Amino acid sequence: MAVPDYKLSSVLCGHSMDVRCVATTTESCILxxxxxxxxxxxxxxxxxxxxxxxxxxxHKNFVSCVCWLPPCEAFPEGLVITGSNDNTILGYNLQDGKVQIHLTGHENVVCSVAPSNDSGILMSSSWDNTARVWNVNKPQMTPTVLKGHQAAVWAIIQLANGAFATASADKHINLWRRDGGKINSLTGHTDCVRGLAVASSNTFLSCANDVTVRLWTNNGECLNTFHGHTNYIYSICINPTIPQGFVTSGEDGAVRVWSAGDCIRELRLPVESVWSVTCLNNGDIVTGSSDGIVRVFTKEPDRYAEETTLSQFEDEVQKVVAASQQEIGGFKLSEIPGPEVLLEPGKSDGQTKLVRRGTNVKCYSWSVEQNTWNEIGDVMGASPPSDGKTMYQGKEYDFVFSVDIKDGAPALKLPFNRNEDPWVVAQAFIHKHDLSQGYLDEVANFIIKNAKLDSLPASSNGFADPFTGEARYVPGSGPVAGLPPPSAADPFTGAGAYTTAAAAATDKPLVPHDSYIRFDQANLKAIHDKLKEFNSKVGDGFNAFSDQQIENIVKLGEMNCIYNAETVTLLKRMLEWPKDILFPVLDVTRLAVRNAEINGQIFDTNHGPNFVRYLLSLLTPDNLPANQMLAMRVLVNAFSALAGEMLVLAARESVLHALVSLAQLNNNTQIAATSLLLNLSVALAQQTDSVELAECIVHLLTRITDSEAYFRGLVALGTILAESPNKIVVQTKIVSNIQLHNKLKRDSSDVDPSFKKICVCSQQILKML
Structure with a gap:
């Protein structure tokens, strides 16, 4: 058989984030x-x-899966079915997109949906460790629940003999009877099983994170194991035009075409993850990937893309391949696992993992208490450990101590270099592990004793930068001496916590709020020093700035500064710096846009829209937390003048999507996010589209842990509730969120004086429900 020469055919752009699933309908349409x-x-x-x-x-969250449910008794035109991270399933009319069914019952992310062999029967699986079988002809009928897996169920199919098969992160494939009874549990895969496909009337295929594909009989016998991918395999489907043909995709950025168990073609994409693959009836291959693009590949020359498109595509692929060969921290980037490794729980508190995200590597630490992996930060390029050094979380240290804090708990790792201030390292250590401030001297003296320090290092201001290891600069902080401010202080401004005009007098309404807030405080000297430091390190392709230019740029942060247009142009050019050194530039920008004239130049009609899109791109999970926080602070302060206000409001849908999509929210990010929501609520509360804003606020309030951020979110929500023309809809959104509604009730009776304003605001919101 001649090996088909698949090439790019079409590039479908339209999604703004990862395409997690692709499927087909009749008439060769793509979903x-x-x-x-x-x-x-x-x-x-x-x-x-x-x-x-x-x-x-x-959907209120990511749409994780999609399929076509053929025409049935209740829906003779068929349905487009979607499953989401909001735990629900929706069914739409194919042509007009109107919602026809809304299925609830899953208690976690719905990660796959698929039609059964029987008309009107829909299958779904979820991170709640179950799969479900629904009869859409009889929506009142209770679905059959397939319960028995010990981890997320990633896929479900119906075999030719009528039995169901489910694939799970517990490494097992389970076979089920139609009534939900378990027939068998198949073992063989050594990692999370991600996808399933019916191969014939007697067999089916599975793919897994163990980089293998397995062929099984319908009775559960493993007939063969196929190898070809170099990283997790996420998706598998049958190709009807190739003898015993199927196609797979995965975390190695590749699609592989198989025939009779042999990999006959590899298609490399310019992406990190090819999340999903499917095939059209004509044999063309459709992919959905981490760059938000749907691509179609064909073996028919008359459907090949234009030569210029093919050449550009190959160039993009080569750039990604070259980047994957680089080394970070002594590890080859391509050999570091992707984010799916975080699906598995840690084995001990403080355990760390390196995770590849594109061309970056992040370090994560397991928290037993929170039962989650927490991002520590970026792992920067470094050579393997030199003699006498210890590698810890991608960096070299003179010492990595084990510290026993309490009996029965695992020892905590404490890295230290001789040139560091032991009290600074001790302070960072106790904050990282949420220890009592009383441990400070004890930990510092432990370091001094065990590192055998004869003298303490001199330091410019006594604190280590959390990103570079050099002179400490806390973005947006006032001249606080490095330690976190007391609980009543704003952790960004160093000033008193945000209050509305009525907050001090709690007998007055806190909502609705009628004016924009902003972040004003800053340590301009610290910003200046950090800009000079980074300016000396800026890489190829960037022209360094003179000392005078840097000084003029920093002066833009003064409220009533005297400046010229050239300096604003220089600031725009500095905003093109690499993202790992961008945060002080963002901090200057958020101060500068308070000035109406500078605001008008930053957010003009030529530069402004692209700048807003760039700020939103900094909110993705693969960016530094400081960039995420400061990008939001720039958007908050953009409301200081009409130009910035109009552009942020014009992009409000994208802003809300970005906020909802934020992964882990530290206290700094929480306050920035809810401040932005508060300004949006002041602007949009009386608009008909304020309901979507209210949904976003409700979603974030269930994740907020910082009390100041929570208060700002409450003020934002209360403002919309008080003024929205769709008040009843907003009321329903709040009441239907049981977690938030119950919290409002608890907080409304809280007698703790430190939470007085939250108590009062909760009471005022409840009165409006």
């Missing part, structure tokens, strides 16, 4: 679902093009 909370229908046009004809909306 795609995305982290941008939408699904899309792409209709073929001409020989090789596709056009987005419908966008399906309605």
């Amino acid at each position: 795609s679902s995305s982290r941008d909370r939408t699904a899309k229908l792409w209709h073929p046009e001409g020989v090789k093009d596709f056009v987005n004809v419908v966008t399906y909306k309605g």
